[in-house]
Amino acid sequence: MHGPRRFWKGGEMGRPPDARSTPAPAGTTAVPGLIPDLIARLPWPRWVLVAVAVAVGVLAVSCFLCVVCCCLRRRSRGRKKKPRDQGAVGLASPQSTTSTHLVQPDVGDSEAAPGGPQDWGRLLLSLGYDVGSQEIRVGLKQAADLRAGGPGGTADPYARVSLSTQAGHTHETKVHRGTLHPTFQDTCCFHVAQHELAGVALQVQLLNFRRFSAHEPLAELSLPLGAVDPQHVLERWYQLGPPGTTERERSGELCLSLRYVPSSGRLTVVVLEARGLSLGLADSYVKVQLMLNQRKWKKRKTSARKGTATPYFNEAFTFLVPFSQLQSVDLVLAVWARGPQFRAEPAGKVLLGARASGQALQHWADMLAHARRPVAQWHRLRPAREVDRALAQKPRLHLPLPGS
Known part of the structure; x- marks a missing residue:
């Protein structure tokens, strides 16, 4: 016996209708793929989508450029912080045109050669003698190229002036903060008879001011006054020498x-x-x-x-x-x-x-x-x-x- 025959609507017996042959509804277009299907379902116009895509692209490019600039800045900073000894390796090479005597010596090199003329700095002084009052007038103008008094590469210098025959009478300038080229513009006077000038020496001490510890000596100058002309004011630069032991406080x-x-x-x-x-x-x-x-x-x-x-x-x-x-x-x-x-x-x-x-x-x-x-x-x-x-x-x- 044969069962009842089944007929598919709109098709032949034994074969289902082909879904791909079904006509699409009027007003729509079948686009294959997931992204085009999503774009087709959005209610916005196509020009809005294009504008959003362009804005996102510009933002992404800007972020990338910012990251690249930051990386380049970090590399340039790292090169600036390179130690001096690494940067000066090529000074002795045959191809280098820079001579080594133009390079400023380090602190260790200058200490190894004491007595050099540029080791301790210079001092600008003016000396004059008043015959009427029998006073020697000392003008402390400025100092230059002093040695650094600490690891920071600077100092707080001040000057102390005295005569070799008047140890108890001293004059001190004010402290100049954070400089190796202080400008004093200070004047002091000492009473000395004219016939005693030949045996008197002017002593100038440069010290580094420290608030809670002993002041560090920087340089010293000892100048005989026998060559001072009573009729003229002598103003010139003097080379400073290494500090001696006279800067230590004996009175407490x-x-x-x-x-x-x-x-x-x-x-x-x-x-x-x-x-x-x-x-x-x-x-x-x-x-x-x-x-x-x-x-x-x-x-x-x-x-x-x-x-x-x-x-x-x-x-x-x-x-x-x-x-x-x-x-x-x-x-x-x-x-x-x-x-x-x-x-x-x-x-x-x-x-x-x-x-x-x-x-x-x-x-x-x-x-x-x-x-x-x-x-x-x-x-x-x-x-x-x-x-x-x-x-x-x-x-x-x-x-x-x-x-x-």
Whole structure:
């Protein structure tokens, strides 16, 4: 028996209709592939799609160019940081046209040949003698080509001037920050009789200022004054020599801190410690004296420290100094000690204020520039007579006050 016959609609018996032969609906076009099919289904016009594709391409190209530029910059920076010794390898090659004597020697090379004329720098001085007052006038103009005082390749130099016959009378310039070519433009005078000029030598020491440690010597000049013409002013450059042992402090040093508050008028002086005092002195203490218009005003005293050349005090004293009187105030700190004859003697003094000079004047200016903040610094002890002589002079500078 045969089952019922099945007929496919629209086709022959036993074969299904071919889907590919089915006609597509009116208004559509059959496009093979996935991406064209997706594009055909989007409701946007074709020009919008083209604009979006162009924008994406431009953005991709811009990003690629930025990445390339960054890589090139990093490579150029790496080449600039190449060590000097690697860059100077070709100086000795036969094809090189650069001669080796034009290359500046390193620090180690210059130290190996002491006494070279360019090793320690130069100093511009002016010397003149006044027959009427019997004073030698020394003008410190500028210095050049000094040696660096630290790993940073720079220094904070200042000059100290004295005569060989007047060791207790010295003059210091202000500190010049971060330079190996300081311009001093400073003048000092020394009393010397005309018939004594032949046996006197001018001593100039260049030192690197350090706030919390011993000052580093940079160079030194010793100039005989016998050749000075009393009728003319001599100005010329002098070669500096290596520093000797005269820069070491024989009278000792004192470390102190200053702080001024303009609103309340409080001047706080902290006596921290001393060092380098004579071993023959005992029971050392510090007198802190405040002077107003060259007259004694207020004074304090620390407790005594026995049997030590490096006494540690750490005592603070506060003075009320009105803001209007700050320019007329001088601060004097004197280190006193008992000598072999059990008698108190001043081992040295430190003067701060408008009548000070050198690093002491710089410390006072730093206190005014950094109001309400303590500023600590080491100071060399000067002879008592030298400080008393400076107190009798008129103020040389009018320092700027905080807030002015």
